[in-house]
Amino acid sequence: MLRAKAIKTIFLWDWELQYRRSSGWFVSLLFSAVVTFLTSLLIKNPTANTWLALMWMILIFSALQIASKAFSANDGQYYYVNQLVNPLELLIGKSLSTSFSTLLISLLSFLLFYLWVGFPNISDHQTPLFPLLISISLGSVALSFTLSFTSAIASKVDGNASLMSILSIPLLLPTLLVSLRASKLALLGQSIEQIYPIWIGELSLCGLSLALGAILFPYLWRS
């Protein structure tokens, strides 16, 4: 039923399109760079809470920006794609490619954020980078799985750009809270034993939105 080859085709097709269009991948990167730069001008020496809040705001809006374009192809293209793959393969392929680009953009904007704003001043210890990167990566992948599905809903409604954010932001809150908790513990230099249950939480939220999407997408896509 589910063919790995079909998912791979959708994934690669998406990536090729992203690279060939200057309006693809590069716009999202530029968007997050501009927002990060703006933030770095507006705030100096943030506290740990402010730092995390700002970083996740940037990550959310970058992820929203990327995912809102996930299903933006014209009817002709979809007529062709629907001949090749079934809805479930389309959703999984699209979710994977969206989460992959979200992951890349998140890590890049985290690097820029680190470069321009730096870490918050937490005295008496060094923040290890590795757990923080894992927390951010898992969180942004979880965000993008939820966003891919709402993007599919929004793409079926013509000409409503703000609908995407209205539909998805309330749904992102559980993921966001869990990711915020994980990255906060990582930022404060807690040990892996204390953080990994929250990583499992982030992973299960990924799984939840993917599973829900997989059940519902065939109903959404038939027309």
Added chain:
Amino acid sequence: MKAWKITGIVLVAYSLYAGLTFDVPRLVILNETIRNLYFHVPMWFTMIALLGNSLIQSIRFLRSGQEGSKVNLSRDLKAKNFAEVAMLFSLLGLFTGMIWAKATWGTYWTSDPKLNGTAVTLLIYLAYFVLRSSIEDLEKKARLSSVYNVFAFVLMIVFIGILPRMTASLHPGNGGNPAFSNYDLDDGMRMVFYPAVFGWILIGWWISLIRHRLDILKKEK
């Protein structure tokens, strides 16, 4: 009039009378405001029951087009009406809670997980209504909003389930505060509280069905 409607009226009338006049435990800070338990908490039970039926109607709508049969648009309309009445109950729960919070915590609004959960629930279902109003085609509207309803309901439940475990709460039963039932919901209060919950659910169900019938009549006209 059907028996369950009469039961609903009788139970709500009883809970109004008994809730305001029967004897209640005397507790510091809470004092007489403990009576709000009979009015504030049933609103949430009713909201969840109505949203649950809205979810079931959405699932039944999505399944109705499956076996070659015709899609049943009235199921989707029912899901919408139940969600609307559920939002009415959530607002009522919010207002009764705000009055209670002013009396016991000293403020109308705090950043409490349950309050945030309610705010998010309202946002999710307002988005559901916005989604409905932005699609012209009736069948497409029903299909997309049913899909969103199912997706949103599950994530909302996750949110309501996760949030109180992540942060401290002033509400009983969360963040180390024992729930009412643990120590001070005595048998006298139970005898009013459970009928109130049941009665309000029946009344909410009834209001939703009336709205649904009104919508069907408007469509036929």
